[in-house]
Amino acid sequence: MSEEKLISIVTKQKARSALESLAAIPHADRRPHAKAVAKLYSDHVLFGFEQRGDKATKPRDRDAVIVGLYATATLSELKKLGFVPMPASVPIQDVFRGLELDFAQGLVDHLVEQNPHAIGNAAPLWQDGLAVRPESDGIILGYYGIWHERWGVDEEVLLSKDVWRFFEVEGGGEFSLANHDKFAKQGTPTWSDRLIGYAEAGKLDRQRLLDASLDALERDFGQYRAGWYSRFHTALAPTKEEIAARADRYLGLLSSSVPPTVSFALKFVQAADKSSPLEPAKLLTSLEPALQARSKGSVLAALKLVDRACTRDQKTRSEALKAVTQALVSEDAGVQKTALDLIERLSDGNESSVQPFLADYADLVVPSLRNRIAGMAGGTAQPGAHAAAVPAEPLQAVVISPVENADEALSLFLSVLETPRDPFDVERAADGISRFGAELRGNGTLLSPLKKRAGQLWARPGGVGVRAVLALTGRGLCEGQPLAALAREEDGRESASLVDETGLQSLHLARNGEMLDRVLAGESLPLLSLPGDTSGAIKAADLLDRLQRYAAAGASPGTADLSLALMRLNADTPGSPAGLSMASEPERAFAYAIGQDVDIGPTPELWAAAWCARRPVREDSRVAGLFGKTYPECGVPAKMTLDVVRKDSKCGAYFWVDVTVPIAPEVEGEGGGLRSVFSRKESKTPIMLRRCGNSFADVAWASLARPGAPDLLFRQALLHQDVWQKLTDNHTRAYLEPFFRPGPDVGPLRAGVLAYYMAVEDKSVTSLAAEAATETLNNGRLAIGDFADAIKVFLLSGALPTTRWTRGFAAMAEAGAARHVRETIGSILDFAPEECPRDLGGMLELYYELHVDAGTAPERPETLSCLASLSGGGKTAKFSKKLLTLAKEAA
Amino acid sequence: MPATDKTYRYAASSGVHANAGRTRLTLATDRGVSPSNSGHFLSARALYPDITAKGLRAVSETVAARYYIPPGMLAKILREADPVVTVSPGAVRFEGFSACCSAYARMDLTPDALEVSHSRNGTTNVDFGAELRGALANVGRDTDFDITVSQDAVGITRDDTTVVERKVPLPLRWIRGFAELQVAQAQMQPAFHLSRIAAQRFLRTLPRSKDDSARWVSVRGGIAAVSSRPADGAVLLRGAHRLRLLEAMVSRSGGMDVFSAEATGASAWSLDFGSQRFWLVLNAEPWRGFSGDGGTLSAMVSSSSDAVAAIRAQLNWQDRIDVPALSSATGLETHIVEDALAELAARGLVGFDLGRMGYFHRVLPFDLAPLDDLNPRLKAARDLCEANAVTMTPFGAEVASKDVVHKVDRDAQGWRCTCPWFSKHGRQRGPCKHVLAVEMQLERLA
Known part of the structure; x- marks a missing residue:
């Protein structure tokens, strides 16, 4: 049997005919052609949609190729295909019988274990007696999939044994009863409906179904999957008698670790208790976990049950009182109040037995209940103890120490190559190479680890631009090659794209390239752009000193290095151009930056950087003119405003937040958002407008680009944030790093970043933003008005839930910024009634509690007027009234 | 992932049997560990049944947990291992290690927590699956709760036939991590204490779902303060969802004690129930195994x-x-005894009790002999030494590794190296293979 003939059979004949032809060929003769058939299958069946291969070999019937596969391949080869194909037009059992294959059982075991969707394809093999049906969990998972819908099920097997395993086999991400019923197509019965139908038809034992669903809930199933069993149990609508018979089991489920299961059990315990009162002592013991549940509804329901139990049996009062105190652990003021009401009622005014327990909670209940609980506990409340403000400690800038020797320089460089998250270390490492690189170059042995590692990381920088720059710098140092030459060789690689000219890493690369050129020329000079301290800024005197060292060494400063140094220059520090000849452009640029009047040009980047440092900020047409067109922050101050709107989908079912920061002068080609301008290659993007990058390290490095005037960075922070994204290491957190450094006051745009970041989905971002707000409010860098205005912009857009800021405010108050939070909320409360955001009640409750805690009341007329305008019912109206009462009492 | 097949052989399944108001927990022991006729370890009545039951349940939950699933790896690659029980005169301890090697749980029961009618010193695996966890949920404060740890726990052994047999592929890093974790505990120091209610409040603030973001926990005014930024004295908590386990138990405790090791970032969270104590030890990151911390490597080189x-x-x-x-x-100096104990801990022969700040004797029921030679760093260091790759210099050494020469020298904190391992981890995860090779060379020269 030639390969050509076999291929001809499977390509020219229909499946049935091919099966007959192949069956006539001994297996030993078919087997050698397995590879050829597998290739045919791969080219024309598996990837048939790609239209590969020449038409001559295109099969007439794809099923014939699949039959060919079975005729030639071993089970192991079939498994290697990943997805084991089955012919649709020829029954699989006919294939196995016709070809006399001996791996039916192996195939069945494999399919059941690996792909429950395919069980339907394998079922004919055991139905036809060619294999035995496996009894593994995979069979049950098949029911959770879709095979039973395509192929039907053996009802007898299902009802006699398989169905009871539904309550034992939880399933996983894809296969579960919860998933099946949730995503069942319209018209397809859910398993819940089917089982109830069987029970109603008398085909399944209803009592056993009720018990089995409770058995499943007692198992450690995940919350999502456990939900199906509680819903199923509820859908069976147990009668009073059935509920009473299972009362103990419902009580047991109250200690479930799955909150919805606790809620479910509570409902049935309530029903059981109503129809046939439960033994009070037992009920109280079982209710303990529910009384400490996180869900407010569960705790309130449990408290009601405690109340009922005590009403029935006075002897249990003492135990009940202890149990009720446990509900005070809830963070919800409503729950705390209900619990205290119940304690008062049960104790009949004599709380001595619970006083020691109540005292434990005295500081933890909301401020408005502290006096009450303190009275009940036999003590007095400590006003405002909980919200003591953390003393404002202005952040002190710590001097950045340059590395001291070649060993330290190499060690630090190797370290930042692996972990470039600290931008100060990255800069110290570059400065170390700048000063000790020439010395290191003389020792090839010492550099050998760097040479190897830099090569590896340049090939795979892991999406981190800073690492790519450092790796290329390392390579340049070890190989004695200028970076420009190395970068050109590597253009087109992923690592090269990370440092393209639209990103700030291109400035980093250019700066390191200049530094390396000096090192390769044997010069040992400091980096001009090394930050002087942890504010990221460089003092004018320090930069002057560095420039003078360059002049003394006869070296000319690099444009990128000096540009970056000027962008970091703290022009508020005293400086003078004394000692500089003013003959060179770098010297003139420095002089211009510190306020001197000099001739401008010709290098645009350098003068834009010098203009950035110059104070006061004033438009300078000479600098702007160097660029050919007008760019913001390049000789012309940028004006930016925060614009937040809620965008709704056409069907109205979805909405999202749209944050834009229009900039003037407008950036040509930027269109609606900054991202669009960065998506295209542009060689002339001014350094001020280059993107920060997409990794934590890149953004952190970018945050040091202009520490004194970081608004463009924060503009990107606003545009860069994805409100729904949750990440293990969210790179946007790096935009918040400058708030924890000494620096300029937080203006409106930066306040907008805090406001926005406090309300995103990722809690690692929101908590950091709340801490940044606390830090900057406490040390006086953030004005309450700016912060409140920024939050109001987002809040009134209605695009994000109010509760997110409420949570953030609560965290800030806990962290010692209670006064600032109070004032901020007071300032936010200044809008027309029709603008009132949803879910404002929680924020008003916090506002009220903070006032009670501090013994203050709202005073601002606008706030009081806003509160007075909030009419209607619900929490919002309730607390606006309480706040107004507080204000009246204070007045 | 290198793995060793551990076959659990039980004469019967463990079970919880409720009868006439008494609940009897019968834990079947591994016959592979405890030979026939000597497998009856414990018969006792729990004096605080609800706490004991919750603690045992939590240990079992930890064993069943996989807090981190590497991309592309199916959870079922590692099937559920079984907890380990140690019966000794001063305590009965149930230990378990999570499938992802990132969390360790232990329930210590002192003699005051049990009314013991029979006990025999020893360590064994016990069959403790999901069914048992569900059944233990119903053990209340007033339940009569008996615990039997025995080979014929449920008395249905027939003619020496093994009724239950489970083969579980245990990755070597799991076994090594279980053992090395004891050494990690020995490096911990007390960080802070939270009262019962403060602990409860703190645990309630933690996320229910998976959350790998880093937090730093400290105490301010008796209340846990959680920050997203590091601070002096604050304990690193990454993968905070791993602490959820404690939420169900904290309300009966006397408070929570927290320990941490600054060098590795690992932390231990302990609930004190008076006569019982529950321990949950977490490594710095959910995706990082204790096996890689290398806390004992230097000791193993020099011991x-x-x-x-x-x-x-x-x-x-x-x-x-x-x-x-x-x-x-023994006539040995204290530091030599400590090094030897650390090595014995890494070999699974002793555990560490942070409550008593000391080791206790127990023998992990796994074959740890192959691990000695399989520690990758130790093995690589030996290979380097054997290949004469270490050249001592006046300031340290140079270690040739393929086409690269790494410089190993000392600074104020200790050895440092120019390899990527040291550059990435510093001294947080033990010495690199080059430093180990230098230490070996120094031992040889000495």
């Missing part, structure tokens, strides 16, 4: 096998190993 043998001979199910007493009994 003397004679010292280890001498200390091992002194072990007799002590509940707390007294280092000075061992030192005087």
